[in-house]
Amino acid sequence: MQTQKQLLIAGLVALTVAAAQAAGDAKKIVVDGSTTVGPIAKAFAEYYMKAHPDVNITVSESGSGNGAKGIINGSIDVGTMSRAMKTEELDAAKGKKRNPVQHIVAFDGIAAVVHPSNPVKNLSKDQLRDIYTGEINNWKKVGGPDLKIVVISRDTNSGTYETFQEKVTKSERVTDRAEYVGSNGAVRQRVQSTPGAIGYVGLAFTEGVKALTVNEIEATTDNVISKKYPISRGLFMYTDGAPAAGTALADYVGLYKTADGKKLVGDQGYVPVQ
Amino acid sequence: MLRLGTRKLLDRSFTGLGVLSITLLTAALLILLAPMCLRGIGAYVFQGTVEFRRVLLEKLQRGDRDELKRELAATARARQPVFDALLAFQQELDRMPATQRRKLKPEFEQVRAAVKELLGPLPGEEIPLMMRSQYGQTRWDRAQVKIRKILFAEDYDFSGGGLGRKMLKPRATTFHGTALEPLFAYVEHHAVAMLAPQWTFYGRFLTDESHDAHFFGGIGPEALGTLYLTLGAILFAVPMGVIAAIYLVEYARENRLVRLLRICISTLAGVPSIVFGLFGLAFFINTVHLSANKSVLVGALTLGLLILPTIIRASEEALRAVPEAYKQAALSLGAGHWRSVRTVILPAALPGILTGVIISMGRAAGETAPIIFTAAVSVGKPLTLWQTLSQPTPALPWNIYNLCSEHVAVDEIRHVQYGMVFTLVVLVLLLNLAAIIVRARISKGLRT
């Protein structure tokens, strides 16, 4: 048993070395996946390419599902995902003799935001859930003015949506009144222009809108690190096998552990891994 | 029965209705194009600040080093009072009683952040990693937004109950009597000296690579990607389309097969573009494995299929428009059928075919839905010809969508979005203009 495992690991290492060498020859790293992790992947790519001009890193943001698919098919080197791989995806990867390795590159807190003219300052997690499931549909019921709540959500296909669902609405369905928009920036814009709106965005996107406290806890980087803030999640990069040390791929993916990498993550408005 | 007068009036108002609809059509076109062109030109021609010239020199090695040095020295002198005021207030803040400090500190942080956005990192500060925080505002229009942010705080008055009323509170009053107060008047009146805006023509916007997710630089990879995709689609669709048209016009007999072929061609023309995209994904990528993932090749093939019916139809029409006398003359001179097609009919139909080709080029350049799953990515370097076989590319249509609805800082890079739309629209309209000119030539040629 033990030897088998060792053999497997050795084989995998050999495979990844070979793959890394093949990739090293072409000097390209293909990154695909989540739009949420996109800014980090892009910042890492620019940072890395500046230091290593011979490496071409392409970053696509076609969705977490595409990230997983690319890793399973072996068509990309790094899959960025704002959710962990599902069991079905892991099974499919095993079926193709791949070994997806997860790297948590950052954390992201999700802030509930409202129009700055809205006097409401705090919502409990339950109130937030009730607003999103449609049970509460007027600000009056949570201590605000008599105004219909316009519920803004990220697209159901986004990792942010899935996290919000996992942490807030749980198994209940988001109201069908919710309007869906494609990005954090777009949510902010919608909330900014609509007095009755509520939305949820990554911590980096609260400028110009009012971030609510949830259970009286402010959505700040510190509170996300200390896990006091209830709505946060990890952001992932997946590789096929652990990349061999010294390769461009290992350096790229490992950036999140370096001081510069942490700063890049922080500058993008995400919470670096401690 | 209606009176004659009423009938005449109705007739005239009918004419009026028609003219109105044409006016509406034209108005729609103008309303659509005006913002795109006016603001789109702003990506190429704008008032660039000294920061813009710094980016050009430091990142793209363009411009006059000594000239910039002088300019930087001048602007640095102009900026010094701002930095001094910030520093002085920082010290003052430390001496303040705790209650007052707690009140002023957050807003001071806002001012400091806004100043950094306007002018770049403060002197003595460590150079930030992100390029967007290494430089101040490169464009004067954006700089003015930031200046407003320094001068005024947005505040809401909740005293009336219900929704708060928005108030713009001058920060100068908040910081009245402190060392920070003179900063606001200074920024308001010396902004030009601090940033030295100059009218700039940035033609390389079209060919420059983007830096730091389109905060700086141009749209080179996108433009090149669009070019590759369009040419690839044409390369695939034109031979196919023209051959099919020749067969249908010159050789096909009216039988069931040919009727079926015609139905298929018109059906292909009616397939929604997103379905082409799905087909490209399901067939070229997931079934034939033409490339492991998205690639220019797959995108071009998908787009080629999309424009195939247009090209067939245009070529068919052009071939049919060749006067029968030409063919008879060629045949009577002893040329075989194929030879007469090749040497007489095809050349005569060429301008017509060309019109169709040019119009479908415009279509291929502008389509987004088919390339979402087959070719387009949001960030990438410009590709070499060889790489197009296996690698995806950014492309104008997709990146317009991406930048205006998925980018981190949608508002900050509005000018890039408008610039992209403008470039794409101009490209497509120029192609169409070319088609119109070619067609005009033909009709003139036929008349004489």
Added chain:
Amino acid sequence: MRTGMMNSAKSSLMLSRSANRNQRLTRWFGEGFLLVVTSLSMLAVLFILIFIARDALPFFSWTHFKEFFVSTAWYPTQNPPSFGALSILFGSLLVTLGAALVAIPLGLTAAVCLSDVLPFRVRQTVKPVVEMLAAIPSVAYGFFALIVFAPALQEHGGPMLAWAFWLVVTPFLALTLLVLADLAAARFAENRQSLVRGLVFALLGAMAAWGLWKTGRRLHGLEISSGTNALNAAIILGIMALPTMVSVAEDALQAIGRDLRMASYALGATRAETLVRVVIPAAASGILAAAILAIMRAIGETMVVWMASGNAARIPEPWYNLLEPVRTLTATIAGDMGEADQSAGSAHYHVLFAMALVLLLFSLVCNMISERMIARTRRRLR
């Protein structure tokens, strides 16, 4: 006919038996080659059908069939997921209907104007306008809808709608009144006619003006909570579909020859009467084909609806409320495909192909009908 002529030309040029055989052989091969290349488009259609259906059928085979068409609960990522696409199908239809309401009347009048009213010289300058509208890429329309039109609609939506309503309805109402007054007056004696006409016109006019004012005020006071809604998408889609409508309808109108028009004029009809009573009915099937093609353009469009329709998977309340956000088939496919896990063959992946299949079948049927219509016009004219 052409072939026959060619054959006769060829036989007169025949040189020898072997040359003839060679010629035949090359011709046979050549034609075969051409046929094969031509069949490629047939193959493409076939393959598109097969591959879309191949990935769509697994979804339907899992007893999702009923849910897909009946339920409005679209929660593809929930656990357990539900794939009710009714609201999305409805969204597509609603937006398309709105677009048709913009494109068909406007396009038809523009086509009539182009073919019968405007002098040749003006027509030459107007045609490029239509062509430019057709050439502008859909993503540019979407950009306009999202960045320019949506904020305008959200902030000044009420007044905009009110003015548009007044502008469009007032002339029509005035004309209708005129006709009604005339018809009413015709029943009276000659000397009383102008009095009756004036009375009826004044009476109905006052009522109409009151109605106009009331409705306009109501529209004026309308609060639009979101600029990205069905109305936005419908208007922009309508403008996008206009060129198709105009050019196909104009072709149909032109195909009705001068004879018919001249005959009508000779009977004393005015131009308007000729057009409404004679030309348009004669070209009806061609115009219908134009309308169908315009509708196909609208329902198959992706970028505009993705960017401008708000993407809420829900049937508006009441169902015709264009001011609420809707979600369409094309936008769902474009938006969801990236996140659906594709490798594991998940239902989410296949349901998107099912939507594509619905779209595809719809456009196939529409296409068939419009082809029939165009063929019918042609046959009748011959």
